[in-house]
Amino acid sequence: MKIVSRLSTSADGYVSTPDGWPSQLADPAFASGSSHGIVEFLEGKEAALMGATTFAPALGAPRWPWPGLDVFVLGSGRPEGTPDEVVIDHDPTALLERVRATNRGGDVHLVGGPKTIATFHTLGALDELQLVILPILLGAGLRLTDHLDPATQLTFTHSRPLTGGSVEIIYEV
Known part of the structure; x- marks a missing residue:
């Protein structure tokens, strides 16, 4: 299992x-329908791990953003409308243990902002950026x-151009 974060x-x-x-x-390229490679990125992912700020807007979305993925949220409460199968814990170490305990061999998408990514990076749980x-x-x-x-060390893996002039750059952490 690798924990991978992807940010624009x-x-x-x-x-x-x-x-x-x-x-x-x-x-504008994203607004016109370019996925910036997210569809390919999500292939092989089995879970999404995120902070509460990223999770909250999904509850009001017209469609669930993580179909088919186990969802784990770092948060202090369970917002109304949260699906029963979503795991929420306020302790990042305990949440990470639950992610690892339920993993069936697929990779985990670490979704969120800089603070969430830094939290899991500090725990040694960021394999790829x-x-x-x-x-x-x-x-x-x-x-x-x-x-x-x-002091975070990144090792360049590869890059590729994307539609609309964006560039994807992949690093191992």
């Missing part, structure tokens, strides 16, 4: 827009690096 970032390094939305939502560099400049927002230890 503007060319100037912001993973969210100034108003808090994921950066890919500001990319995938970045989609978008051809946009946001000028402000949330940066991935504000929460990650600058």
